Amino acid sequence: MTRLVLFGAPIAIAASILFSGGDPEPPTAARQAPEKTGTATPAAAEQADGNADEIDALPPGLAAPAMKETASRLVASAEASTLDWRSQYGAIEDVGDGTGYTAGIIGFCSGTNDMLQLVEAYTAEHPDNPLATYLPALRAVDGTDSHEGLDPGFTDAWHRAAEDPAFRKAQDSTRDSLYFEPAVRLAKMDGLGTLGQFIYYDAMVLHGPGVEADGFYGIRDAAMASADTAAEGGDETAYLNAFLDETRSAIKARKVQRDTTRIDTAQRLFLREGNLGLEKPLVWQVYGETFRIP
Numbered sequence: 362m363t364r365l366v367l368f369g370a371p372i373a374i375a376a377s378i379l380f381s382g383g384d385p386e387p388p389t390a391a392r393q394a395p396e397k398t399g400t401a402t403p404a405a406a407e408q409a410d411g412n413a414d415e416i417d418a419l420p421p422g423l424a425a426p427a428m429k430e431t432a433s434r435l436v437a438s439a440e441a442s443t444l445d446w447r448s449q450y451g452a453i454e455d456v457g458d459g460t461g462y463t464a465g466i467i468g469f470c471s472g473t474n475d476m477l478q479l480v481e482a483y484t485a486e487h488p489d490n491p492l493a494t495y496l497p498a499l500r501a502v503d504g505t506d507s508h509e510g511l512d513p514g515f516t517d518a519w520h521r522a523a524e525d526p527a528f529r530k531a532q533d534s535t536r537d538s539l540y541f542e543p544a545v546r547l548a549k550m551d552g553l554g555t556l557g558q559f560i561y562y563d564a565m566v567l568h569g570p571g572v573e574a575d576g577f578y579g580i581r582d583a584a585m586a587s588a589d590t591a592a593e594g595g596d597e598t599a600y601l602n603a604f605l606d607e608t609r610s611a612i613k614a615r616k617v618q619r620d621t622t623r624i625d626t627a628q629r630l631f632l633r634e635g636n637l638g639l640e641k642p643l644v645w646q647v648y649g650e651t652f653r654i655p
Contacts (some may be wrong), residue, residue, distance in 0.1 A: 418538055423545050423558035430557050431467075431639065431654060436566055438621035438645070438652045440468055450532060451616050452518050458617055461506045465532050467540065467566050471511065475539055477503050483522070483531040490528065490636050491518040527577030539558070540565045545578075552591030555639040559592075560628055566610050569622075575611045583607040601632055624649050 423432055437446035446466055453464035461471035469476040478501045484493045488564035495518060498510025508515075522528045543564040565577045572578045581604065589595025590605035605628060609621050627645035636643075643654045 379405075380577065412550065416546055419549050422549065423562065424541075427553055428611055428639065429541070431641070431643070432475075432562060434654060435559065435627070435643075435645075436467065436563055438650075439563070439627070439647045440566070442648060442650060444652060444654070450529045451520045453519045455506075459506045459509065462501060462511065462515065464521075465523075466534045467536050469532070469535070471499060471508075472504060472506050473501055473569065474503055475535065478539070479531060479535040482535060483627070487525070487527050490525065491521040491601070492528075494518075497558060539570070543570065550592065551600075552593075553597060553601070554637040556628075556631055556637045557591075558641055560601060560604060560608075563623065564604075564630065568608070568611060575614065579605065580607045580611055597637060598635075599631060602629075605629055605632070624651070 402534060406599060421428070423429060433446040434444045437443050437449065441449050441452065443449070449466045453462055453463060456463050460473050462476070464476065465479070469479050471477075477496075480492050480496060480499055483490060492515075495511060495515050498515075502508070541562055544562040545558045548561040549558070551561075553561070561577075561581075564580060568575060568577045568580060570577050572582075574580075574583070584600065584604040584607045587606075588600040590600050591597040605614050605624050609624050612621050612624075613619050627647055630645055631639065631643070641654050643652075645652055
């Protein structure tokens, strides 16, 4: 997974609202070391908040429980080569992509601030948890790939914490607040259906909510420069193809793990099939492995 550091990252949405094949690589999604941060403008935050009623009135789309489960399974196929996303709460390793430890259900990283946010939130509610003593070290290594202060016990502490239902709930909550909810909300503002909402969510997980060219908001800006969103009166399929083109280019621009099969033989496949509702059955490939949701 490639994520820019989340210091000051734009969780608020900057949007203008009109409601009318890669080469196979190891099955561990990559991310680059953080370089720059992005900031949201107050006007964008106010605009998103001001349209909350219209967004809430729209069909749930990807936020419907059954569709959210499908989304979680699709992301897990690309992030961990499994459909059993719940098996990943205790997963933790350094995949050598410059962001330190990668762990949990969507790959929280010790170097990209989301792991720190997760552990801080969990500790605020459960101060005696196994990870609490590592908070000073997590703050110190944030923004780097360093393990200083984390080794040798941090991975064992993560495994023990993952046995706690409260920590699993904290992972779910942090995933939703940082990635799922902002992505789905913005997709709805852009007039996108369930497939488009998933494409946004997967890109948010993969690239992080950065405004740079290789961050989610930078990718969206580039796509909007070449195609109108459905909310702007454009063709939804044409816009999503433009968005996937930009996402693919961002992946290919990396120095490590440049596999694009999560786009080429998964999301682009659904789009070519005209499955804008992300309706089952679904059959796709990632890293050359075939997955099915009946």
